[in-house]
Amino acid sequence: MLLIHCPYCEEERPELEFRNAGEAHIARSTDIAAESDEDFEKFFFIRSNPKGVIFERWRHIHGCARFFNAARDTITDRFLLTYKAGEPKPDISKLSSEHGPAAWANRPPDQLNVKPKAKRSTKGEA
Amino acid sequence: MAKVAVATRSPALAGKSVGGQGVSLKVLEPASRMSLRARPAAKAALSKALGVSLPEKPKTTTTKGGRSALWLGPDEWLVIDEAGGDPLADCASVKGLHSAVDVSHRNVAIAVTGPNAAATINAGCPQDLSLDAFPVGAASRTVLGKVEMVLLRTGEDAFRIECWRSFSDYVYGFLSEAARDG
Numbered sequence A: 001m002l003l004i005h006c007p008y009c010e011e012e013r014p015e016l017e018f019r020n021a022g023e024a025h026i027a028r029s030t031d032i033a034a035e036s037d038e039d040f041e042k043f044f045f046i047r048s049n050p051k052g053v054i055f056e057r058w059r060h061i062h063g064c065a066r067f068f069n070a071a072r073d074t075i076t077d078r079f080l081l082t083y084k085a086g087e088p089k090p091d092i093s094k095l096s097s098e099h100g101p102a103a104w105a106n107r108p109p110d111q112l113n114v115k116p117k118a119k120r121s122t123k124g125e126a
Numbered sequence B: 001m002a003k004v005a006v007a008t009r010s011p012a013l014a015g016k017s018v019g020g021q022g023v024s025l026k027v028l029e030p031a032s033r034m035s036l037r038a039r040p041a042a043k044a045a046l047s048k049a050l051g052v053s054l055p056e057k058p059k060t061t062t063t064k065g066g067r068s069a070l071w072l073g074p075d076e077w078l079v080i081d082e083a084g085g086d087p088l089a090d091c092a093s094v095k096g097l098h099s100a101v102d103v104s105h106r107n108v109a110i111a112v113t114g115p116n117a118a119a120t121i122n123a124g125c126p127q128d129l130s131l132d133a134f135p136v137g138a139a140s141r142t143v144l145g146k147v148e149m150v151l152l153r154t155g156e157d158a159f160r161i162e163c164w165r166s167f168s169d170y171v172y173g174f175l176s177e178a179a180r181d182g
């Protein structure tokens, strides 16, 4: 069983208490009515689905019930870090990969998360 | 003469118990319960009105005079009163913004006691229930089997399980089976 560190409970708790809530830091436009159909599609449907590090929302639904964010490696399921909702997206290159899984061995972390070709519409702060 | 209908309450699982194998289960008496949500600004006034200080540290409880406040989340507490008090009424005069909901009859409480109490609960609860990780007074919302519960450690070998009334039959059955495996 995975142990996930809840930033509100301040300890690692079993994964059964948590629920994934999709990709994190997808900012809703401050003027959604003015969005083009293409931009809205990107905001609403298109997700990065990387092979490697992804930023996700999680909810400690059977614990403190709070939403928070996590950086997780989709290859190994390793959680690199978790942080409270509303905190800025951490710089992934600053995360230590020293204790990272084997899959990290030959690639720097910033190359794991290949950016989608279409530029995401992220008006406003995530 | 108009007929007056008098509702009689029938608590789920009233009086049930299981013993032996180093663990005993007992369905506890009905209690007053309140689900409390509040921002930090209202916390001090609510603590004062309730007569029990609302804990700020995760997974902790404060108990005073038959009334316990369990930390469930950063702005959420479960208040349990077993002394016949009415926590909802006590909060009514507090001016600060808060949400207090009476959930007395939503929950059923089961006491799990004995040297095998932790092992019995761990049959369906994935949390670390060692005394280091879950000391006396620790409380947490968590899972038991396929349902949610609130778990409170009342002694080294004693726990109080709070589950929803409609889940209580499942919880009691689950614990009874787990107790037999002990």
Ligand SMILES: [Zn+2]
Pocket: A006, A007, A008, A009, A010, A060, A063, A064, A065, A066
């Ligand atoms: Zn939590």
